[in-house]
Amino acid sequence: MRLALLLTLLPVSAPAAEFAFCWGGAGGHVLEGRMTVPDAALAKPLVTEADVTAFAIAGYLDGRPVGGWSLDELTPRTAWNLNFDPAAMEFVTGGYSTSPRGQAWNARGSVDDCGRPGFGFNSGAGSQDVCIDDTWRIDSVIAAETPFPVHPADSAPPCLAAPVIGTAPQSHPPPRS
Numbered sequence: 001m002r003l004a005l006l007l008t009l010l011p012v013s014a015p016a017a018e019f020a021f022c023w024g025g026a027g028g029h030v031l032e033g034r035m036t037v038p039d040a041a042l043a044k045p046l047v048t049e050a051d052v053t054a055f056a057i058a059g060y061l062d063g064r065p066v067g068g069w070s071l072d073e074l075t076p077r078t079a080w081n082l083n084f085d086p087a088a089m090e091f092v093t094g095g096y097s098t099s100p101r102g103q104a105w106n107a108r109g110s111v112d113d114c115g116r117p118g119f120g121f122n123s124g125a126g127s128q129d130v131c132i133d134d135t136w137r138i139d140s141v142i143a144a145e146t147p148f149p150v151h152p153a154d155s156a157p158p159c160l161a162a163p164v165i166g167t168a169p170q171s172h173p174p175p176r177s
Contacts, residue, residue, distance in 0.1 A: 014039065015038070016036050016037060016038045017038075017039060018035070018054075018152070018153040018154075019035050019036075019084075019150045019151065019152060020032070020034050020150075020151050020152075021034075021091070021148065021150045021151065022159030023121065023128070024142075025129065025141070025142050026139060027061075027137070028062040029060070029061055029140035030059070030159065031057055031058070031060075031130060032058055032060075033055070033057035033058065034054070034153060035052050035055045035150075036052065036054035036055075037051055037084070038053060042086045043086075045087070046084070046085060046100060047082075047084040047086055048081075048084075049080050049082040052084075055082070056068065056071070057069055057070070057105060059121075059130055059132065061132070066119060066132050067118055067119025067132055068119050069105065069114070069119050073106070079105070079107055079113065079122075080104065080106070081097060081099075081103060081104040082103060082105065083100050083102065083103065084150060089149060090148055090149050093123045093144060093148055094123075094125065096124055097122050097123060102122075102125070103121065103123035103128075104120075104121075104123075104124075105120055105121040106120030107120025107121055107122040107131040109124050111129050111136035111137075112131060112134055112135060113134060114132070114133070114134060116134045118131065118132070119131065123144065124144060125144055127141045127143065127144050128144060128146055
């Protein structure tokens with residue numbers, strides 16, 4: 001009887017799904033990442049940052065690592081807005097980065113506040129782009145409405161960073177959360 005009572009007090013992990021994603025910006029910029037979402041949240045029309053239990057991104061420029069960020073680094077001052085449409089299997093794009101139609105992953109709308117060293121991603125009303133070491137990388141900018149697909153982690157296509165001149169393309173494994 002006591003054992004049964006103790007077992008009910010232990011935390012129980014809810015079943016969760018793991019997803020992988022890859023973003024190709026301009027100028028050789030690539031972002032890849034993973035996130036974990038409890039199965040129950042996937043029934044919602046919009047999964048937000050409040051639902052995500054694990055999240056990590058890594059950035060590459062011309063195939064070379066330039067930084068990363070994960071939920072383990074989240075502070076009250078960190079920009080953290082995520083909107084994922086589980087029915088469409090896409091991150092929502094085209095709206096302000098702090099709205100339900102945008103993304104702010106360690107980078108606000110000015111895209112110059114990701115830390116030094118640091119890396120962040122922003123999808124706002126004007127564009128999608130990255131921040132490296134507190135610097136907006138204007139050379140990474142792509143159109144705001146560009147679709148940003150998400151895949152089940154076990155069936156995601158490889159995310160290839162742009163090759164360094166004179167080398168073969170390299171596949172970088174997504175960060176583990």
